[in-house]
Amino acid sequence: MTVTDPRTSTPAKVTPIGPNGEEVTSKVPFHMKDSLHVPAERYYSREFYDLEKEKLWSHVWQMACREEEIPDPGDFVEYEIVGKSFLLVRQNDGSVKALHNACRHRGTQLGKGSGRFPGGQIVCPFHGWRWKTDGQCSHVFGREGFSDGVLSRDEIDLPECLVDTWGGHVWINMDRDAGPLREALFPVADILDHVNVGNMRVKWWKEVVLNCNWKLAQEAFFESYHVKQTHPQLYTQHNQDDADETNRSLPEYQSFVNGHGLFQGGDAQRGSTHGNATNLLEMARVLWSGQDAMTLERDLWVMESVSGKVDPTDPQFGLATVDALFEYWESAGIPAYERRPEALKLWGGDVFMFPNYLMLPMYNNCLCYRVTPYNDDPEQCKFEVWSLTAYPEGNEPGRPESLGRFDKDDADHWGLIPRQDFSNIERMQQGIKAPSFTETRLAAKWELTISNMHEELDRRLAAEY
Amino acid sequence: MPWVTVEPSGVRFEVREGESVAEAAWRQGYVWPTKCWGQADCMSCFTKIVDGELSAVPAGTEELDAMRLKMVARVRGPMVRLACRLTVKKDGLVLHKQGVRVPEDVPNSNQAITG
Numbered sequence: 001m002t003v004t005d006p007r008t009s010t011p012a013k014v015t016p017i018g019p020n021g022e023e024v025t026s027k028v029p030f031h032m033k034d035s036l037h038v039p040a041e042r043y044y045s046r047e048f049y050d051l052e053k054e055k056l057w058s059h060v061w062q063m064a065c066r067e068e069e070i071p072d073p074g075d076f077v078e079y080e081i082v083g084k085s086f087l088l089v090r091q092n093d094g095s096v097k098a099l100h101n102a103c104r105h106r107g108t109q110l111g112k113g114s115g116r117f118p119g120g121q122i123v124c125p126f127h128g129w130r131w132k133t134d135g136q137c138s139h140v141f142g143r144e145g146f147s148d149g150v151l152s153r154d155e156i157d158l159p160e161c162l163v164d165t166w167g168g169h170v171w172i173n174m175d176r177d178a179g180p181l182r183e184a185l186f187p188v189a190d191i192l193d194h195v196n197v198g199n200m201r202v203k204w205w206k207e208v209v210l211n212c213n214w215k216l217a218q219e220a221f222f223e224s225y226h227v228k229q230t231h232p233q234l235y236t237q238h239n240q241d242d243a244d245e246t247n248r249s250l251p252e253y254q255s256f257v258n259g260h261g262l263f264q265g266g267d268a269q270r271g272s273t274h275g276n277a278t279n280l281l282e283m284a285r286v287l288w289s290g291q292d293a294m295t296l297e298r299d300l301w302v303m304e305s306v307s308g309k310v311d312p313t314d315p316q317f318g319l320a321t322v323d324a325l326f327e328y329w330e331s332a333g334i335p336a337y338e339r340r341p342e343a344l345k346l347w348g349g350d351v352f353m354f355p356n357y358l359m360l361p362m363y364n365n366c367l368c369y370r371v372t373p374y375n376d377d378p379e380q381c382k383f384e385v386w387s388l389t390a391y392p393e394g395n396e397p398g399r400p401e402s403l404g405r406f407d408k409d410d411a412d413h414w415g416l417i418p419r420q421d422f423s424n425i426e427r428m429q430q431g432i433k434a435p436s437f438t439e440t441r442l443a444a445k446w447e448l449t450i451s452n453m454h455e456e457l458d459r460r461l462a463a464e465y
Numbered sequence: 466m467p468w469v470t471v472e473p474s475g476v477r478f479e480v481r482e483g484e485s486v487a488e489a490a491w492r493q494g495y496v497w498p499t500k501c502w503g504q505a506d507c508m509s510c511f512t513k514i515v516d517g518e519l520s521a522v523p524a525g526t527e528e529l530d531a532m533r534l535k536m537v538a539r540v541r542g543p544m545v546r547l548a549c550r551l552t553v554k555k556d557g558l559v560l561h562k563q564g565v566r567v568p569e570d571v572p573n574s575n576q577a578i579t580g
Contacts, residue, residue, distance in 0.1 A: 118503030119491035
């Protein structure tokens with residue numbers, strides 16, 4: 001796969017490394033042998049999962065929370081990953097710290113879920129030991145009961161992770177010697193900056209627990225090859241009664257260094273590139289009602305305001321809606337971005353940020369997925385979904401709270417599109433354990449960002465720290 | 466911004482919208498007794514409304530449950546609230562709380578710990 005991104009001055013650097021040599025494969029069980037197959041054990045082996053815990057999650061930059069979850073000094077939110085818990089705490093100077101969530105006395109977790117530490121004090125509920133929100137110990141009840149040296153400052157202050165922010169998210173790395181965040185997110189963070197995802201805030205956010213491996217769940221969102229069969233209502237490029245076997249959903253796929261990847265349709269507003277008239281307004285309605293993300297109701301109103309003048313099946317309709325959307329944002333005081341081809345190309349695109357975060361930008365919105373192992377089980381994951389959008393300046397909503405956890409088939413809380421995806425995912429997890437099934441086989445044209453992710457994962461698992 | 470007055474010390478301070486009385490006191494440097502620092506856990510911040518009851522936002526479920534389960538019977542009463550959950554909607558609230566004062570020589574504050 002060639003990288004043709006013209007934005008970077010050093011294109012060679014964004015090119016993925018590709019299959020690994022002996023120095024990596026000799027250290028990793030069930031390692032990738034080529035880019036066209038993924039060994040099935042990677043999705044259920046306890047040995048592989050434990051290696052991920054030790055070598056991946058403990059050393060990788062990962063999305064820990066949204067910035068607006070902790071707007072004021074003293075606000076905290078807990079981030080849990082493979083049984084390790086951290087408190088993301090907003091500091092008085094506006095920065096964020098990620099404190100290890102364990103009392104230095106006997107290990108009690110100091111915060112659960114989300115909340116505030118009023119008065120800037122974190123208190124252990126067991127014996128009342130206390131820390132300032134920067135992790136410095138401020139009080140030990142009954143100090144006289146402890147021997148000399150047991151309570152030395154470096155023993156009882158709360159240890160921290162590395163923390164940095166990008167795109168409205170707080171990222172952490174447990175490894176204090178890790179390199180900078182932006183190097184790890186290269187080049188996908190730079191690409192997403194074209195649509196200023198940092199301007200967006202949480203509209204809603206919820207989660208589902210799926211009985212499948214975390215990688216299997218996220219890979220279902222790495223390609224649009226599945227759209228025709230999984231989401232027939234979205235496959236508007238042809239009439240449903242024709243027997244044409246041509247895949248008309250053909251975005252460009254790109255794999256990058258650091259395990260990242262993306263696919264983009266190239267400006268969702270251009271409509272069909274195959275000669276068939278696509279009703280863009282109808283398409284937008286299906287997207288909005290199907291997931292209330294990427295395309296929101298307000299985008300529909302703007303597009304409807306154009307449909308009285310230009311027929312929605314007219315190729316000019318797409319361009320006219322782009323004009324209308326940019327005008328709307330400007331008049332409404334909604335922060336936007338420069339109208340450049342690189343930005344419009346991302347509309348309807350799907351960006352994977354290694355190891356477990358996806359961003360799907362559209363207009364001035366973004367759908368985001370974070371997939372993490374759940375319950376210390378290689379065959380369970382927590383799948384979180386955020387709908388982000390840009391609000392008029394000064395009218396951003398307050399501190400967001402998760403709407404909650406809902407069953408995968410709960411039609412009151414999940415739109416048709418995610419329900420269709422979730423229903424396949426658990427069937428895959430069961431299927432890959434069939435006795436005859438040793439490896440998945442991938443389409444070189446559409447599915448190589450999956451193997452790119454696995455090849456980067458193997459390099460992480462082989463690394464010596 | 467509404468003001469509250471605390472007897473018997475006569476301390477008077479402002480409380481922001483949505484902010485608890487205890488947190489407002491801490492933010493402005495006053496001592497308000499606590500052990501759990503705002504987690505509705507220790508009951509130490511309990512206070513009694515002595516006047517201006519209508520200026521106080523009524524207690525929510527979390528506060529009521531905490532007082533029912535963890536507050537000793539001799540302290541409980543219809544006018545008793547947790548200052549770490551008590552928010553204020555207008556001027557005129559008068560509270561009674563022993564130990565509220567300007568911080569000086571405070572045994573329970575952020576004393577430095579030396580290794």
